[in-house]
Amino acid sequence: GENVEQHPSTLSVQEGDSAVIKCTYSDSASNYFPWYKQELGKRPQLIIDIRSNVGEKKDQRIAVTLNKTAKHFSLHITETQPEDSAVYFCAARLQAGTALIFGKGTTLSVSS
Amino acid sequence: GAVVSQHPSWVICKSGTSVKIECRSLDFQATTMFWYRQFPKQSLMLMATSNEGSKATYEQGVEKDKFLINHASLTLSTLTVTSAHPEDSSFYICSARWESTDTQYFGPGTRLTVL
Numbered sequence: 214g215e216n217v218e219q220h221p222s223t224l225s226v227q228e229g230d231s232a233v234i235k236c237t238y239s240d241s242a243s244n245y246f247p248w249y250k251q252e253l254g255k256r257p258q259l260i261i262d263i264r265s266n267v268g269e270k271k272d273q274r275i276a277v278t279l280n281k282t283a284k285h286f287s288l289h290i291t292e293t294q295p296e297d298s299a300v301y302f303c304a305a306r307l308q309a310g311t312a313l314i315f316g317k318g319t320t321l322s323v324s325s
Numbered sequence: 326g327a328v329v330s331q332h333p334s335w336v337i338c339k340s341g342t343s344v345k346i347e348c349r350s351l352d353f354q355a356t357t358m359f360w361y362r363q364f365p366k367q368s369l370m371l372m373a374t375s376n377e378g379s380k381a382t383y384e385q386g387v388e389k390d391k392f393l394i395n396h397a398s399l400t401l402s403t404l405t406v407t408s409a410h411p412e413d414s415s416f417y418i419c420s421a422r423w424e425s426t427d428t429q430y431f432g433p434g435t436r437l438t439v440l
Contacts, residue, residue: 247428249431254434256432310357
């Protein structure tokens with residue numbers, strides 16, 4: 214089955230800096246890659262996603278890139294703010310209707 | 326956006342008792358729902374895929390007789406933890422798939438504590 218690796222496990226940045234989180238997946242048939250933000254004790258919130266027919270997607274300060282050949286995708290957050298502090302999870306999915314397989318998460322801390 | 330609710334938000338029970346957790350899609354129909362378990366400071370681990378009107382598909386290592394899943398309608402899936410033990414204490418989160426956008430939306434989670 215699919216396996217998703219995520220790095221780093223923790224990331225500390227200064228306010229205003231950029232943050233990059235990277236994930237790799239094992240199954241080349243995976244075609245959907247969402248990113249979730251989870252605050253302590255709360256549900257994961259979808260922040261951005263990308264499908265396999267697109268190489269990059271951007272939404273304001275957040276962008277995701279996908280390299281299908283290398284089977285990896287990355288989350289980029291620019292101009293970080295303290296409220297960006299949370300745990301971020303990447304995920305991959307094989308086909309429509311199947312479950313998301315999550316990476317282990319990255320704890321992002323943004324200090325002011 | 327699509328809204329998914331879970332009930333209860335938290336529950337404390339004695340060892341050996343059973344607990345039922347409900348997951349509802351409030352403004353869309355979901356033929357497929359998923360149940361995840363999340364231990365402290367860990368990732369979401371898929372337990373099972375729940376399909377309306379059919380038996381759930383369990384992940385390897387998840388006991389189907391211990392974690393009973395029923396998806397009797399297009400808006401409701403339930404997870405029953407039978408004969409709960411302290412090691413079952415965890416954060417249980419469901420998600421529902423909105424077919425029109427092929428996106429999964431998560432419920433707020435249920436914190437289960439077994440004494």
